[in-house]
Amino acid sequence: MSALLLKLVADLVAGRIRVVDLTQTLSPDFPQIVLPPELGQAWPFRIEEASRYDARGPGWYWNNFSCSEHTGTHFDAPIHWISGRHLPDNSTDTIPATRFIAPACVLDCSREAAADADFLLTVDFLRKWERRHGRIPAASWILMRTDWSKRTDPVAYQNIDETGQHTPGPDTDAVRFLVEQRQVLGFGSEAIGTDAGQGFHLKPPYPCHYYMHGSGRFGLQCLTNLDLLPPVGAVVIAAPLKIKEGSGSPLRVLALVPSPAAAPARRSAKKSAKRRARTKRR
């Protein structure tokens, strides 16, 4: 083993590098994307007991689960969108594994998203961010922090009214800037899509899906704990399941963060689960 890797492991064990879990718990209570009901639908996460130390299997407990490739915290492969359908290595089984580990730039849009659920990230916002934190490196993840994951009530998280969903996302020019000027690896968000809830009305519809996937880039959705990441310096490990011709996959997204930057009040998974359970029975 190289000295570099040994040092990495030693730093992890010693807490000099901390692991932040950016993943929502896969649970039947977590809402799934909403499409008009006459269209094909993404399955929500569902789980059925196979046995639990009972007549169905006396010594063991296990479940069968079902869900969409796009349920819970999930990865979008380029083949997900029509603009990326003819690209080489565009599905979960063919994307080179080296691309599953990459640095992350975290854009704090939490104030803007709190003020306006339909907030659109602009080129202007990106340039201001670069003035403070430096140029966005090529092949890095752009993670849009909105604190949307703190909306543990599914109604507030979905935020749907008669005109559709209202969640923040990037505008068309910002996406093109990231793809064409900065060659990013992909775009990640805390809401249910990488595009804004009203992204259907942008030009083209769903620009983040259209341009990112059209140029072989990826998406991450339903992320959480982005508030625990530094603007730069974190490394994200996001490896989708190796589904044959998969358009995406639920996955565990981890961030490696140099210790001083890892916030002390890291939320435990247990605590988040408790909060969700509290809001379930409304």
Place this chain on the structure above:
Amino acid sequence: MTRPLMRPPRKNPVLRTRVPTLPPAARSRVTLGLTAGAARGRFELQVCRDCGTVQYPPREACHVCLSRRLDWREQNGAAELLSETTLWHSNELFYRERVPWRLGVAKLDCGPVAVVHLHGDCAPAPSRVRVRAVLDRAGQATLIAIPDKDTPNMADDRQLREMTCDPKFRKVLITDAKTALGQALVEAIVAAGAELVWAGYAESWKKTPGFDRLTSNPQVSLLPLDLTDSRAVKDTAGEIGGRVDILINTADHHRNFGIAARDGVETARAEMDANYFGLLRLAQEFAPAMRARGADGQSSAVAWVNLLSIFSLSNFPPHGTYSASKAAALSLSQCLRAELAPAGVRVINVFPGPIDDEWNQALPPPKIAPARLASDIVDALRGGAEDVFPGDIAQDWLARWRDNPKALERELAAMPR
């Protein structure tokens, strides 16, 4: 005049809950013809095609001319009460626990004389009465005489209530109250005097017009419930299952596709998941407690209602996968009926024609209005039937199906889509 039913006192928790008992359930195959009519809310007797005799009890042959050409035909039940008595003792556990029990002998205007259960408001013999064939707690047809003209609080009669599933003072779960039917049903059940209505809803983030209005009624509790989520169904049954007297499963996932019009199985599977597996999940989690509470005082567990479809009987190709899911639910409901029968809990299947909702938008009228369907479901609970075909279309298709199922299959296949 029947004394109006009073709200039952709270259950004494130190006493053992009475175990359900049933009236005698054995019937000959030919006598099950009476049950077949009563199951659809009809009083049908054998009529001899050769000599015209109407006979009761049912037999293999006409008791006058020995012809075997007997047809089951609906009778209006008009009768003269000849005599009456009150039962004070019975070795049948069911009646032993319920005496005194009023019985009479009635001569039907169509000919036969029959021993009948006697509603408390029937005037002393001789008097005019109406004889009805209803299902008893064993699920078998029995005859009851009710007064010639309706009387106040008639439905509250103690003996009649043993043969109905009246929602009055009962606690009712409506599994999907978000739809127009679900909302109408919540209101109809409350109006029928239910003690408490749990109004189930899934996917809280999808609003449906009018749903929030339900909360203004103090009898109504909103209940998160998604029948596609096994854990949620189990948790919900754990919370309220021991209190549900009437469960009305209104889950109805409906899309408009045959086989050729839709690639893949995603839509069909979603229909099956809600309409078939949803019923299975509910039955596994809620039926055990209901089975245990079949004789739990005045407001015992009494009925389980399934919203099926007339398409359960014969496939409507433009809604082909939906029809298949409802046929699967019909089959499963028969299993549930058999498993709830020992507790005297009635499984009522409702087979409406197309409901006037968004998924039947493209079908021409007549379509049954959700409010009408809701009131028909309440009537079914107050009645003595277990298979209900509300509305003209359902009645028409039922008649065609009974007459010639193959002909109906061809007719449904030829319908414009």
